[in-house]
Amino acid sequence: MALLQIAEPGMSTAPHEHRLAVGIDLGTTNSLVAAVVSGSARVLVDHQGRPLLPSVVRYDARGVNAVGDAAAAQAVVDPANTIVSVKRFMGRGLDDVRKAAGGAALPYEFVDAPGMLRIRTRAGDKSPVEVSADILAVLRARAEETLGGQLMGAVVTVPAYFDDAQRQATKDAARLAGLEVLRLINEPTAAAIAYGLDNAAEGVYAVYDLGGGTFDISILRLSKGVFEVMSTGGDSALGGDDFDAALAEWAAREARLGGVHGALRRRLLVEARQAKERLTELESTFFNVPLADGQVLALHVTRKMFEALTEPLLKKTLVATRKALRDAALAAADVKGVVLVGGSTRMPQVRQALRLLFAREPLTDLNPDEVVALGAAMQANLLAGNRGGDDDWLLLDVIPLSLGLETMGGLTERVIPRNSTIPVARAQEFTTFRDGQTAMAIHVVQGERDLVADCRSLARFELRGIPPMVAGAARIVVTFQVDADGLLSVSAEEKTTGVKAQIAVKPSYGLADDEVARMLAESFERAADDLKARALREQQVEAEQIIAATRAALAADGDLLDPGERGAIAALVERLAACAAGDDHLAIKAAIADLNHGTGEFAARRMDRSVKAVLAGRTLDEIGT
Amino acid sequence: MAVTLTESAAKHVADFIARRGKGIGLRLGVKTTGCSGMAYKLEFADAVQPEDRLFESHGVKVLVDPKSLVYLEGTELDYAREGLNEGFRFSNPNEKDRCGCGESFHV
Numbered sequence: 001m002a003l004l005q006i007a008e009p010g011m012s013t014a015p016h017e018h019r020l021a022v023g024i025d026l027g028t029t030n031s032l033v034a035a036v037v038s039g040s041a042r043v044l045v046d047h048q049g050r051p052l053l054p055s056v057v058r059y060d061a062r063g064v065n066a067v068g069d070a071a072a073a074q075a076v077v078d079p080a081n082t083i084v085s086v087k088r089f090m091g092r093g094l095d096d097v098r099k100a101a102g103g104a105a106l107p108y109e110f111v112d113a114p115g116m117l118r119i120r121t122r123a124g125d126k127s128p129v130e131v132s133a134d135i136l137a138v139l140r141a142r143a144e145e146t147l148g149g150q151l152m153g154a155v156v157t158v159p160a161y162f163d164d165a166q167r168q169a170t171k172d173a174a175r176l177a178g179l180e181v182l183r184l185i186n187e188p189t190a191a192a193i194a195y196g197l198d199n200a201a202e203g204v205y206a207v208y209d210l211g212g213g214t215f216d217i218s219i220l221r222l223s224k225g226v227f228e229v230m231s232t233g234g235d236s237a238l239g240g241d242d243f244d245a246a247l248a249e250w251a252a253r254e255a256r257l258g259g260v261h262g263a264l265r266r267r268l269l270v271e272a273r274q275a276k277e278r279l280t281e282l283e284s285t286f287f288n289v290p291l292a293d294g295q296v297l298a299l300h301v302t303r304k305m306f307e308a309l310t311e312p313l314l315k316k317t318l319v320a321t322r323k324a325l326r327d328a329a330l331a332a333a334d335v336k337g338v339v340l341v342g343g344s345t346r347m348p349q350v351r352q353a354l355r356l357l358f359a360r361e362p363l364t365d366l367n368p369d370e371v372v373a374l375g376a377a378m379q380a381n382l383l384a385g386n387r388g389g390d391d392d393w394l395l396l397d398v399i400p401l402s403l404g405l406e407t408m409g410g411l412t413e414r415v416i417p418r419n420s421t422i423p424v425a426r427a428q429e430f431t432t433f434r435d436g437q438t439a440m441a442i443h444v445v446q447g448e449r450d451l452v453a454d455c456r457s458l459a460r461f462e463l464r465g466i467p468p469m470v471a472g473a474a475r476i477v478v479t480f481q482v483d484a485d486g487l488l489s490v491s492a493e494e495k496t497t498g499v500k501a502q503i504a505v506k507p508s509y510g511l512a513d514d515e516v517a518r519m520l521a522e523s524f525e526r527a528a529d530d531l532k533a534r535a536l537r538e539q540q541v542e543a544e545q546i547i548a549a550t551r552a553a554l555a556a557d558g559d560l561l562d563p564g565e566r567g568a569i570a571a572l573v574e575r576l577a578a579c580a581a582g583d584d585h586l587a588i589k590a591a592i593a594d595l596n597h598g599t600g601e602f603a604a605r606r607m608d609r610s611v612k613a614v615l616a617g618r619t620l621d622e623i624g625t
Numbered sequence: 626m627a628v629t630l631t632e633s634a635a636k637h638v639a640d641f642i643a644r645r646g647k648g649i650g651l652r653l654g655v656k657t658t659g660c661s662g663m664a665y666k667l668e669f670a671d672a673v674q675p676e677d678r679l680f681e682s683h684g685v686k687v688l689v690d691p692k693s694l695v696y697l698e699g700t701e702l703d704y705a706r707e708g709l710n711e712g713f714r715f716s717n718p719n720e721k722d723r724c725g726c727g728e729s730f731h732v
Contacts, residue, residue, distance in 0.1 A: 003705055003712025004667050006641055006651065012666040038637075038712075039669055040644035047709065146709040 003148060006038040011386055021182060021384035022143045023190070023376025024156045026132060026170065028087040029212030029239070031055050032370060033139040033154075034377035035147060036386065041194070041374040043367075044146045052369060053142075057134045058082040059123035067138045076266065079107060081121045085213060086135075088236070089128040090173075091166035093117055100236070116169065129173045136177035153180035155380040157372050160186040160218045160232045163401075164446065164458055168487055182383040183484055188218035189227045190375030191341045195363050197222060203336035204230070204328075208354060208362070209372075210317060210344040213239040217321045219328040219335075231327035233320045240276075240344035243310045247272040247287070247301070250309050255289040255297050264290070279303045280346050307349045314353055321357065338362040343369045399424070403480055403488060406443035406452040408433050409537035415480045418448065425481040432476075433545075436468040440476060444490050444503070450530035451537070463492040465499040532585070539588040543580035546592055547573055550599060553606060560605045572598045628653060628680050628687055628697050634704040634713060635683030642685075645669060650686030653702065654693040663696060665715050 013019060022035045022044070030052040034043045043051045050069070057064060058071035059081045066074065075082040084107070089097055094112040109120040118125040136156075143151055156179075158170050167184055174181045185193075188207035192198065197205055202223050209216040216234040220227045248268040252260045260268060271288055278285040284302040291297055307314075325332060338358050344350065345368045354362045366374060381387065399422060404414040407430070416426050432440065440463045447455030466474050475495040482488050491502030550573050558566060576591040630638065630651075642648040654666035670688045673679065678694055680687040689697055700717040 003707065003710055003714055004665065005712050006638070007666075007668045009652065009668050009671050012654075012656065012668055038641040039648075040641060044709070142709065146711075148710040148712070 008039070008387060018147075018149055019384040019386055020143075020147045020149050020151050021377075021380035021386070022139075022147075022151060022154050023373050023378070023380045024136065024139055024154050024174075024179075025187070025190070025373035025376060026087065026136065026156055026158075026173075027055055027211065027372075028085050028214050029055060030369070031135050031139060032373035033143050034370065034373035035143060036377055036381035037147070041377040041381070043370045043373055044143055046142055053135065053138060055087065055135055056082060056084050057086070057131050059121040059126065061122050063123050064134050067134055080109060081123075083108070083119060083121070083126070083131045086119075086128045086131040089117060089119070090132065091116060091163070091169035092128070116165075129169050129176060132170070132173035133176035136174055136179060140177055140179055151179065152384055153182040153380065155183050155185055155190075155376040155383065156181055157187045157190045157376050158184050159216055160188055160229045161216075161234075163456060164488055171487065182380055185376060185379055186218070186227070186229060187216070187341070187372050188220055188229070188232075188339070190372045190379065191339045192220060192222070192227060192375065193378055194366055194371045194375035195337070195339055197337060197339070198225065198227070201336065204330060204334050205337045205339060206321070206325075206335045206358065207339045207341060208317070208321065208345065208350075209234075209341035210350065211239050211342040212344070213237070213241050215239060215317050215320065217317070217324045219324050219330065221328075230330070231324045233324035233327065235316060235320060238313065238316055240273075240342070241269075242313050243276055243344065243347070244269050244272040246309045246313065247276060247306060250305075251287050251289050251299055251301075254299050255291065257289070257291075275301060276306065276347070279306050280348060303348070310349075314349055317350075318353055318357060321354075332358050335360075339371070340364055340368050341371050399482060401446045401456075402448055403444070403446050403458075403482070404455075405478065405490075406445060409541040410452045411534060411537050411541075412445055412447070412450055412452050412455055415478065416482065420482075422482045423484045425479060427477050427479040430476045430478055431472050432466065432469065432474040433471055435471050437471065437474070438466045438468055439464045440466060440492065442478065442490065442492055442501075442503075444480075444488070449526065450534040454526075454530075458488065459490070459503050461490075461492075461501055461503040463494065463499065463501040465497070466494050467497055536583055536585040536588070539585040539592070540580050543576050543588050543592055546595060547577055547580075550595065553599075553602065557602075557606050557609060560609065561602060565602070569595075569598055569602060627699075628682075628689055628694070629701045630682035630685055630687065631701060631703045632683050634702045635685045637704045637713075638685045642669065647671060649673065650688055651702075652688045653697060653700070654690060655696045666693070667702075667713060 007013065020035070022033050025032045032043050032051055032053065034041055045051050046053070053068045054072040056068065056071040056075060058066045058074050058078060065071070071082055075084055093115065094110055094117040097106065097110070097117060111118040111120050111125050113127070116127055116129070118127050119131070140151060154174060156170060156174050158167055162170070171181050171184060187209065191207050192205055200222070205220045205222065207218045207220060214234065214236050215238045216232065218232045219230040221230050248271070251268060251272065257264070267290060275285050275287045284300060287299040287301050289297040289299060335358050338354055338360065340351070340362050351362055351364065399416060399418055399420050402414045402418040403416040404412050407413045413428070415428050416424060441460065442463060443452065443460045444458045445452055445455040446458050449455050463476065476492055477495060478490065478492045480488060480490050489502065489504040491500065493500045550569065554566065554569065561569070572595045576588070576595050579588045579591040638651050648669040648671055650670045652666070652668045652670040656664045656666050673688060674690065676691055677688045678691060680689070696719055697717060698719065700715055703714050703716060705711065705714050
């Protein structure tokens with residue numbers, strides 16, 4: 001028998017029709033599920049009262065062996081079949097992961113697969129989507145047991161810098177776990193919602209997220225109820241674990257331990273973590289180092305010492321924070337609020353550093369481990385329709401990077417500019433480039449740069465069956481549509497015939513491991529280069545077109561020219577071709593002008609001939625009508 | 626006869642109202658839908674309606690409209706936990722028969 005919860009005034013549901021919705025923080029290190037219960041959001045705990053589910057899945061020959069703490073405990077004895085931090089592999093190809101690892105040994109036996117890598121386990125090859133789904137399934141079961149019914153859906157959070165491939169992979173994982181995704185929202189946005197900033201004054205907020213193994217900084221601007229991600233930054237290999245490691249290394253040195261490997265190293269890391277946590281409250285504590293002779297050495301460690309040991313780590317986060325501010329063209333003083341996310345933000349030195357940087361008290365009322373899940377739960381409750389009349393706000397999200405397609409010469413044509421609120425649909429008309437062109441390749445890209453080569457390739461498809469027409473006569477409408485989760489579908493239609501082709505950007509997953517922040521920063525830094533590159537490509541495309549046209553004309557009507565004239569035009573064509581191969585767009589432009597000028601007379605003669613041909617054998621009356 | 630809350634229920638209601646940040650009390654009611662005739666209604670109350678009957682239990686205001694009251698006379702609301710699931714449970718002497726879901730009943 002289900003127990004009842006208190007509904008908002010007038011929002012009681014009929015029996016068996018509770019709109020149960022949860023928020024899920026699918027984290028690199030830990031995952032959580034939260035829900036709004038009797039009017040307030042809370043994190044749902046397991047039977048042992050634990051809110052955090054370590055994002056670890058262990059497989060055996062029969063399939064899933066354990067998820068969470070039980071799996072994490074086996075990571076040491078069975079590393080190959082115990083998948084840790086699978087979020088790093090979401091939507092990634094093997095090349096991306098190798099690049100990100102920078103030559104470091106990879107923990108698993110990877111299998112390259114089209115789009116996204118697979119991990120070889122005893123239970124078979126697992127895609128990161130499947131592993132994530134196994135984590136989500138545990139959270140779903142916990143939620144259904146706690147809320148006493150079937151979930152109608154979930155809001156799942158993703159890092160602000162996740163690209164379409166990674167978002168799609170996350171959504172796929174939720175579906176695989178039997179969860180209806182009401183919306184994907186950005187983690188910093190969820191944290192801001194948890195603090196009720198969406199109802200607060202408009203302005204700029206910084207979300208500082210220092211988790212177990214990752215650091216993210218996001219600068220958000222709230223305007224008209226919409227959180228816009230202005231910039232993101234961080235370090236995907238920096239987190240609380242590194243603070244533990246620094247302390248453990250210090251202890252090993254102090255105790256003059258020789259080689260620290262295996263079990264000893266793990267023991268030291270656990271001791272370090274506990275000492276670190278005690279130092280949040282205490283000014284000093286003891287670090288127990290097990291010695292070879294079985295004795296335990298108690299090292300005295302003060303908070304000051306710990307802070308000195310880990311200062312370089314903290315500095316890294318502050319450098320990234322300042323860079324994110326710079327990328328957003330803002331000063332620390334422009335920030336109206338600082339939200340802390342991640343357990344590592346409990347460290348007093350982190351809070352102190354942010355207090356100094358922003359000259360204001362960071363928001364710390366909510367549990368930093370839970371704040372993202374709580375915000376997601378509030379959003380889920382809203383989307384499920386459980387909120388009453390007076391505060392029916394609707395949070396919108398924005399597109400982090402412009403979406404567009406490739407046009408001639410490898411140039412990017414932006415169709416949906418970045419920071420457009422979603423859902424959104426935009427259409428743009430394109431045409432054919434060559435006479436008789438019957439197909440068009442559509443290459444969908446994401447990024448701010450002018451050259452396709454510098455943007456991220458999302459998908460390719462072809463529109464076929466365009467009737468042969470002269471270049472420029474076909475009318476091809478390309479429509480970009482982004483749904484509320486930020487997922488893109490693109491369709492192309494030739495207007496005169498109605499032939500259609502479309503693609504849901506089920507992206508190729510195997511995208512370059514670039515971050516939105518870096519791409520944006522580059523687009524600003526390289527604006528001048530891009531301008532030049534664009535100008536060059538435009539001139540090159542024009543050159544190519546005019547060379548092809550001139551050669552075709554020479555072949556068709558070359559007899560109109562004497563050998564001298566013909567040679568002169570051929571020389572101009574050669575010179576233009578030579579210029580076009582270079583990188584001086586002004587020289588190409590000049591050569592185009594020269595060729596245009598040099599072929600003026602030829603064009604006039606051709607015009608005469610074609611007019612004569614048309615008129616030949618026709619009466620004046622016919623021509624008159 | 627009054628409508629009452631157990632001490633545990635009152636404590637939880639007060640806590641939920643505090644966390645919600647607004648509300649003057651709890652509204653109990655009965656809706657004539659549900660798989661077994663009637664269904665309980667449990668909502669935050671932000672305003673007292675002129676026709677409301679007011680009760681107070683362990684410091685928490687309970688509002689019931691007169692139409693619902695005829696079905697709820699003598700009801701006690703409790704807070705219970707069953708495994709991971711926790712929430713409110715109606716104990717209603719008027720109830721003759723209920724559906725297994727606990728939300729619908731007959732009088």
